[in-house]
Amino acid sequence: MPGARIGCSRTGHALGATLYTMPRLGGQSIKLRSSLTGIQAQMADILHWPENIGVEFRPLSLPTQPVTELLAVFLPGLADEALVRACVIEPVVNLDIGTIGNQRVTTDILLRRLPAPGLSEADDLSLAVKGVLEGATALFLDGARSAILVRTVDPGPSDRVRAALTQQARFETGMLENVILLRRRLRDPALVARRIALPGRRASAAAIVYMEGRASRDLLKQVEAFLQAHAGEETFRRGFAAGLRGKWGLLPVLTSTQWPDKVAVLLDAGYVAILADGVSQAFVAPVTANAILYSPQDVTLMRPIAKSLRLFRAALAVTAVTAGASIVALMNYHQEMMPTPFLFAMAATREQAPFPIALEVLLLEVIQELIREAAFEWPLRLSPGHVLVAGQLLLLLLAQAGLVGTGPAAISTVIMFSTYGFFGVELIYLLRPWRFLLLVGAVVFGFFGIAAVFFGLALHLMTAESFGVPFFGESGLSFAAADRMSARRKGGELPADPTEIR
Amino acid sequence: MLLAQSFHPVMLGAVLAGQTGAWLAALLSGVLASAAFWAVTASLRTLPGGDLMSLARFTLGRPGAIGTSLLVAGVLVYHSGFVVRQTAEMAVSAVYPLTPQTFAVVALLACVLGGAYAGMNALVRLCRAFFPFLLLAILFIVLGVFGWGEVRNLLPLWGPGPGPLLVRSVMLLALYTPGLFLLMTAGQVQDPEGLWRAAAMAGIGSGTVYALALAMLIMTYTYPLANSVAFPLHEMARLILGGRFFQRVEGLWVLIWVWATVCHVGVVLHVAAAAIADAFEMDTHRIAVPPLTAMVLTLAYFPVDQAQAVDWHTAAAPFGLLAGFAVPLLLSLIAMWQRRRKKRAA
Numbered sequence: 001m002p003g004a005r006i007g008c009s010r011t012g013h014a015l016g017a018t019l020y021t022m023p024r025l026g027g028q029s030i031k032l033r034s035s036l037t038g039i040q041a042q043m044a045d046i047l048h049w050p051e052n053i054g055v056e057f058r059p060l061s062l063p064t065q066p067v068t069e070l071l072a073v074f075l076p077g078l079a080d081e082a083l084v085r086a087c088v089i090e091p092v093v094n095l096d097i098g099t100i101g102n103q104r105v106t107t108d109i110l111l112r113r114l115p116a117p118g119l120s121e122a123d124d125l126s127l128a129v130k131g132v133l134e135g136a137t138a139l140f141l142d143g144a145r146s147a148i149l150v151r152t153v154d155p156g157p158s159d160r161v162r163a164a165l166t167q168q169a170r171f172e173t174g175m176l177e178n179v180i181l182l183r184r185r186l187r188d189p190a191l192v193a194r195r196i197a198l199p200g201r202r203a204s205a206a207a208i209v210y211m212e213g214r215a216s217r218d219l220l221k222q223v224e225a226f227l228q229a230h231a232g233e234e235t236f237r238r239g240f241a242a243g244l245r246g247k248w249g250l251l252p253v254l255t256s257t258q259w260p261d262k263v264a265v266l267l268d269a270g271y272v273a274i275l276a277d278g279v280s281q282a283f284v285a286p287v288t289a290n291a292i293l294y295s296p297q298d299v300t301l302m303r304p305i306a307k308s309l310r311l312f313r314a315a316l317a318v319t320a321v322t323a324g325a326s327i328v329a330l331m332n333y334h335q336e337m338m339p340t341p342f343l344f345a346m347a348a349t350r351e352q353a354p355f356p357i358a359l360e361v362l363l364l365e366v367i368q369e370l371i372r373e374a375a376f377e378w379p380l381r382l383s384p385g386h387v388l389v390a391g392q393l394l395l396l397l398l399a400q401a402g403l404v405g406t407g408p409a410a411i412s413t414v415i416m417f418s419t420y421g422f423f424g425v426e427l428i429y430l431l432r433p434w435r436f437l438l439l440v441g442a443v444v445f446g447f448f449g450i451a452a453v454f455f456g457l458a459l460h461l462m463t464a465e466s467f468g469v470p471f472f473g474e475s476g477l478s479f480a481a482a483d484r485m486s487a488r489r490k491g492g493e494l495p496a497d498p499t500e501i502r
Numbered sequence: 503m504l505l506a507q508s509f510h511p512v513m514l515g516a517v518l519a520g521q522t523g524a525w526l527a528a529l530l531s532g533v534l535a536s537a538a539f540w541a542v543t544a545s546l547r548t549l550p551g552g553d554l555m556s557l558a559r560f561t562l563g564r565p566g567a568i569g570t571s572l573l574v575a576g577v578l579v580y581h582s583g584f585v586v587r588q589t590a591e592m593a594v595s596a597v598y599p600l601t602p603q604t605f606a607v608v609a610l611l612a613c614v615l616g617g618a619y620a621g622m623n624a625l626v627r628l629c630r631a632f633f634p635f636l637l638l639a640i641l642f643i644v645l646g647v648f649g650w651g652e653v654r655n656l657l658p659l660w661g662p663g664p665g666p667l668l669v670r671s672v673m674l675l676a677l678y679t680p681g682l683f684l685l686m687t688a689g690q691v692q693d694p695e696g697l698w699r700a701a702a703m704a705g706i707g708s709g710t711v712y713a714l715a716l717a718m719l720i721m722t723y724t725y726p727l728a729n730s731v732a733f734p735l736h737e738m739a740r741l742i743l744g745g746r747f748f749q750r751v752e753g754l755w756v757l758i759w760v761w762a763t764v765c766h767v768g769v770v771l772h773v774a775a776a777a778i779a780d781a782f783e784m785d786t787h788r789i790a791v792p793p794l795t796a797m798v799l800t801l802a803y804f805p806v807d808q809a810q811a812v813d814w815h816t817a818a819a820p821f822g823l824l825a826g827f828a829v830p831l832l833l834s835l836i837a838m839w840q841r842r843r844k845k846r847a848a
Contacts (some may be wrong), residue, residue, distance in 0.1 A: 337754075445605055445609070447757055448605075448606060448609065448760070449609070450757075451757050451760050451761060452609040452610075452612065452613055454761075455613040455616070455617075455761065455764055456613070456616060458628055458631070458632075459613075459616050459617060459620055459624060459628065462620065462623075462624035462625070462627040462628045462631075463620045463621070463623075463624040470623070470627065472627045472631060
């Protein structure tokens with residue numbers, strides 16, 4: 001018997017990994033209805049059943065006269081399905097009716113007959129929902145105004161092993177597994193994972209995940225319309241197939257991440273996530289600066305440290321964009337800005353270099369692009385670590401061959417590290433073309449050219465919007481908004497900017 | 503950001519004049535500007551539309567609205583022309599001598615055009631993102647020279663006396679005029695209450711930073727020495743610790759200053775275009791941006807040299823002050839009078 005093998009008294013500790021436990025029932029007591037149909041309607045309303053993926057409503061019946069109807073409600077993944085079978089379904093189905101005689105089956109009888117030791121009774125709807133969100137199975141009996149909560153918590157071995165190995169769980173390739181990963185972090189009845197049918201050559205299973213009451217209805221409609229219009233499998237594989245604002249838009253249309261922790265934080269802040277079967281990452285809309293710069297560790301760090309890290313990530317992005325152009329501006333136009341020893345040292349590294357500094361930096365930038373593209377297009381994609389090592393080796397070889405100076409090669413390495421220093425691969429794709437424009441600005445007019453081109457870049461980002469949400473608006477950049485992300489905003493939608501023009 | 507365009511000439515003037523109390527005048531002007539912002543906006547708020555253009559249309563009809571918009575746009579375009587010329591002359595020529603001035607002016611205006619065209623939301627976001635860096639840069643330079651300063655240079659603290667100090671403070675209010683014109687868009691923002699508060703805070707904040715910078719400048723340079731310092735803030739930048747590494751750290755400062763100026767002029771030009779579009783009932787302000795930019799470009803080249811540009815701007819400052827404060831107050835009075843007359847008639 002599976003129940004005996006697994007052991008009905010087994011207890012889990014998945015709650016230890018939970019970021020948020022916040023049933024939204026307001027703490028008020030809601031009495032359970034007496035009829036099973038009424039209870040089912042109550043639970044369905046709160047848990048958004050049947051459209052919510054990963055919510056199980058299992059009707060059971062006992063062959064009494066008349067037939068006794070029961071309903072088991074649990075969340076697979078939070079509750080171990082084997083335990084549910086062993087501790088709830090099989091004991092109920094195999095209940096020895098003969099020993100009950102002519103008595104009506106009541107909650108007390110079930111409590112006595114069920115084998116599991118972790119049983120409790122909940123006469124309140126919010127307690128029942130809370131139990132289900134904690135991994136228990138709620139067993140409702142027709143005519144009874146209380147639920148039996150059976151402890152069936154799934155410890156989530158894959159999540160636990162991954163956490164032990166990498167400190168952070170990552171998304172799997174299965175859509176349902178990914179929904180479970182999110183539900184483990186957001187134990188909230190407002191979390192809805194709705195299956196959507198996508199157009200394409202082959203029908204691919206996908207789900208749109210959001211927090212009811214937090215994600216704006218308008219945003220949801222727009223995301224769904226976008227998916228219906230554009231989403232083939234290719235879009236999901238790449239994640240940035242369509243331009244945000246027509247063909248000139250440089251921002252990706254969706255941001256992607258492999259970290260469930262990050263998605264949980266973003267969902268809680270009102271964002272919408274898209275999960276697809278066979279894709280080991282989640283796509284998040286809208287794309288904002290905060291969503292890209294946000295790291296899962298920001299939630300667990302002290303606020304000033306998290307703020308400093310976000311600022312540091314933004315500085316890395318600026319370095320990645322401007323460092324090459326700045327070197328050209330310094331060497332060609334503003335040599336006097338650098339200390340003389342530094343200038344001489346830099347010049348000495350380029351003594352044998354055959355090209356002018358602008359061409360040298362351009363060559364190094366092109367080589368970086370080559371390495372990235374090669375790493376991306378190979379059948380087995382390289383990890384960022386491999387790309388960095390390969391890039392450094394190549395730059396070293398070029399410097400040794402005398403094609404480029406060691407100084408510019410070293411700075412190019414710094415640029416490479418900077419591009420990998422922040423979360424969000426989308427930002428790298430966004431910034432790549434601007435590096436070349438900045439280089440042109442620096443070649444022609446030094447720092448002044450950099451300032452002019454950088455203003456253009458900034459203006460582009462400031463005007464960009466993703467599904468009606470500004471990329472750099474209140475919800476896009478400000479640290480206050482990012483703090484609200486981690487501090488669980490109580491409001492309904494993404495924060496509005498009070499100074500925005502209507 | 504509000505005062506970015508005026509940091510250099512006014513500071514230079516203060517140092518050259520050896521005004522020990524100039525910092526106090528700057529502080530007072532900030533407080534006065536906040537009070538003036540509040541007074542003007544409070545009177546606008548009680549009247550129909552909640553912004554200057556609606557008020558003008560309500561009181562004087564369409565001709566009045568057109569006249570007001572032309573007056574406001576004229577003041578702002580004149581101001582923009584001067585700012586562009588001054589930035590090109592002082593920042594670019596002095597610090598980046600290899601950059602031709604024509605390119606500087608054209609590149610600046612291209613950025614300004616982009617900003618004004620993009621609209622107020624983009625500009626506000628840009629200013630908000632950029633503001634901490636500007637503030638940090640100013641504080642870095644100002645506090646970085648603390649060790650070089652002589653406190654006795656600030657004595658007497660009230661400078662030439664309370665009377666001249668107050669006059670100077672009132673005159674410095676002209677620096678805040680562009681901020682007042684921002685309120686022309688007040689009727690369109692989502693949270694007008696927040697905008698009033700932001701305007702008042704901008705006045706006090708700008709005044710405080712300005713006063714701090716002036717105090718440090720006066721402490722650093724004595725009167726005779728100040729005569730030989732053409733670009734005091736540039737020179738201050740050299741004195742800070744960063745100057746030991748970056749031999750011309752003022753180059754970085756000017757980079758930030760150029761950015762602040764672009765943001766400033768972008769907002770100013772947008773407001774001018776919005777006023778024109780509102781008065782002439784255009785669908786979008788964007789149509790008005792390129793012609794206004796062309797006018798700014800022309801105006802920027804009108805003065806023969808930097809000295810003449812400064813002279814013209816100084817001469818025009820009181821008119822800007824009048825246009826900024828007198829027009830809204832006058833229109834408010836007319837509206838109140840009209841309202842009272844209607845009540846009596848009813």
